[in-house]
Amino acid sequence: MKVKKYRQPTVRDALRTIREDLGAEALVVSTDMVAARGWRGWIGLRDVQVTAALPAAPVSGRPAVAEGRSADTPLSTRGGLVARLLASGLDRSMAERVATAATDAECRGASLPELRTLLASQLGKLTTGDEPYARVEVFIGPPGVGKTTTIAKIAAQERARRGRTLGLVGADAFRAGAVEQLRTYASIIGAPFRVARSIEELDTALEKGRHSLLVDTAGRSPKDGGLRDLRRLLGTRRGVRTHLVIAADTSATTARRLLDAYHDARPDRIVISKVDEAETVAPLLAAVADRGIPVSYLTTGQRVPEDLDRATPAALAGALLRDGEWGWAAASC
Ligand SMILES: Nc1nc2c(ncn2[C@@H]2O[C@H](COP(=O)(O)OP(=O)(O)OP(=O)(O)O)[C@@H](O)[C@H]2O)c(=O)[nH]1
Ligand SMILES: [Mg+2]
CATH class of the missing domain: 3.40.50.300 (P-loop containing nucleotide triphosphate hydrolases)
Known part of the structure; x- marks a missing residue:
């Protein structure tokens, strides 16, 4: 299996580079927010670092990086969702909780309102509501x-x-x-x-x-x-x-x-x-x-x-996702 790290300003850029470099069969293994290199890092900017893997022999029907989702490897195939949540600033444990709570169907659609609802379902204890x-x-x-x-x-x-x-x-x-x-x-x-x-x-x-x-x-x-x-x-x-x-x-x-x-x-x-x-x-x-x-x-x-x-959980989820600024409507896991 070939494993490589990609560092880009946004998740979208990282996923595009991975697809160009490794092809559509590549899988996201992990995502991290890291200090940017050079002067961008000195002024506090961060990059997204995505680790991607290419299986030695492409598995027929295996999901790819951008569309990746499969029941047998749920987290790695949900890397796109985790990466986007991390890019919106969520901490890793929360991002992974949300990705784990997502069904494949929810993951596939991944519209902003659906993601907000998913995230809100994890925020009940942090809010008082009305x-x-x-x-x-x-x-x-x-x-x-x-x-x-x-x-x-x-x-x-x-x-x-x-x-x-x-x-x-x-x-x-x-x-x-x-x-x-x-x-x-x-x-x-x-x-x-x-x-x-x-x-x-x-x-x-x-x-x-x-x-x-x-x-x-x-x-x-x-x-x-x-x-x-x-x-x-x-x-x-x-x-x-x-x-x-x-x-x-x-x-x-x-x-x-x-x-x-x-x-x-x-x-x-x-x-x-x-x-x-x-x-x-x-x-x-x-x-x-x-x-x-x-x-x-x-x-x-x-x-x-x-x-x-x-x-409310929904309002807090909206604040965390910054209501659409991250292009969720177009996103899939
Ligand atoms: N952008 C933005 N500005 C806000 C918000 N809430 C308050 N402000 C502004 O922040 C400034 C300070 O607001 P105050 O309500 O006077 O703050 P305070 O905590 O009472 O201030 P002190 O009594 O001096 O400690 C004002 O100019 C407000 O208009 C907000 O949600 N967003
Ligand atoms: Mg005051």
Whole structure:
């Protein structure tokens, strides 16, 4: 058996080169994302490395690289699907899980909606879907990740779609302008609004009103005393859910560091923000999945209230596959 490695910027290029070099009988053995060579690698670009094999004697009726699928060698013949999932940034174990879950028929068709459904079937535990609100929903996270905007989107969507009122609490009062941003949103949405200038005022604000409350906090370092005080206060209360907001383009290493840094705040949920700005959300999702914290929302742009989705398995699968940018409609296993 002849085995060769092919390194190209995209899976499509690699498969084309393999077909030209080894012919249509070649089989994909494995796929990896590797650092690109030369200056492309220095600036962080990655190539796809596909290992292909040519059987010593072509087996009659044996499936080929691009069309490869057979019941006796399911993974290698599904290499095209795994390669494309890897190229979209998915980690290997997830890509292989999806490929293994695919039936030959699903594999053959491989339209984008079918792949999204397949991937979604593996994401149930990582998402919360449309869960009921806790009495208090607190949003924490580094500066500028989109906490305030996310809260405004949630309150505005609930108001517009279900006629439901959520109260807004600005616990970010020490920064000039920060509370005004939320106050403005509250008045546009028609939501009750309170400012908490201290932990004591926050304690009082959380008692008031009959609606569920969305609490906006200042973007600050987890080592900051303010966050410790907040945690201490919320730790004494029931019905509190804490969302840690992390930007989608955060690398796996940075995400792990962030999750460690915010560990004491005990986040119950992760909001993945700025999905529209990220090349891939897969590294962040892999880091979050390791910690077993489900994703509650995805934010997909600056528009309030449109650019927010509940993190359903389908929505997360759509974000991971970047909805068609990888040419899935034309793909087969
Ligand atoms: N592209 C994009 N921009 C977003 C998204 N969500 C928020 N933003 C923008 O990010 C910037 C910061 O948003 P904020 O909601 O003020 O962020 P924050 O976390 O409250 O910031 P601090 O309170 O300063 O920590 C604003 O310009 C938002 O319009 C998103 O999903 N996509
Ligand atoms: Mg803010």
